[in-house]
Amino acid sequence: MPSRELRKVSPEHKEIVDKYLSEYPVKLGSLAREIGVSGIKVSSMRTGVSGQITNKNGRYIIRVNRNEARERQRFTIAHELAHYLLHRHVIDSLPDGITDNVLYRSGAPERIEYEANRLAAELVMPMELIEKKLSRDFSGVVTEVTIESLAASFEVSKAAMEIRLSTYAEV
Numbered sequence: 001m002p003s004r005e006l007r008k009v010s011p012e013h014k015e016i017v018d019k020y021l022s023e024y025p026v027k028l029g030s031l032a033r034e035i036g037v038s039g040i041k042v043s044s045m046r047t048g049v050s051g052q053i054t055n056k057n058g059r060y061i062i063r064v065n066r067n068e069a070r071e072r073q074r075f076t077i078a079h080e081l082a083h084y085l086l087h088r089h090v091i092d093s094l095p096d097g098i099t100d101n102v103l104y105r106s107g108a109p110e111r112i113e114y115e116a117n118r119l120a121a122e123l124v125m126p127m128e129l130i131e132k133k134l135s136r137d138f139s140g141v142v143t144e145v146t147i148e149s150l151a152a153s154f155e156v157s158k159a160a161m162e163i164r165l166s167t168y169a170e171v
């Protein structure tokens with residue numbers, strides 16, 4: 001069942017997102033382009049900042065900190081894409097858009113960051129695909145090795161996959 005956040009995405013974007021969530025690792029760059037983000041830049045950003053999304057004259061640009069690990073950058077891109085999909089009004093209302101620190105806090109209300117993190121997890125770790133791979137390759141058994149292997153397949157950090165699987169276990 002799609003998450004609450006995914007259900008808030010406009011139908012037009014939802015169709016595109018669904019298409020990308022059908023294979024892993026999810027191609028975030030192509031997804032971004034197709035939903036109307038003009039560019040993703042790996043940039044020099046000050047320490048403590050993970051990412052940013054801005055609207056400059058109608059062009060949405062995502063920046064991620066070049067000093068962070070690639071898996072981390074992927075999650076950050078997904079987080080900024082989630083802001084784009086859910087919180088465009090917030091991005092548009094601020095001259096420098098939304099800037100997220102390493103804890104994915106931006107000064108925007110906590111609910112907004114919570115939503116962006118939930119949707120970001122969905123974008124880089126689609127549960128349906130995880131479940132499929134989990135049952136096909138690991139007989140549904142979650143171990144340290146399983147988590148590592150899934151993290152590698154989805155190109156996310158082991159910590160992110162661990163959190164994803166723990167929320168799954170609660171459902």
Ligand SMILES: [Zn+2]
Nearest residue numbers: 100104106116
């Ligand atoms: Zn954020």
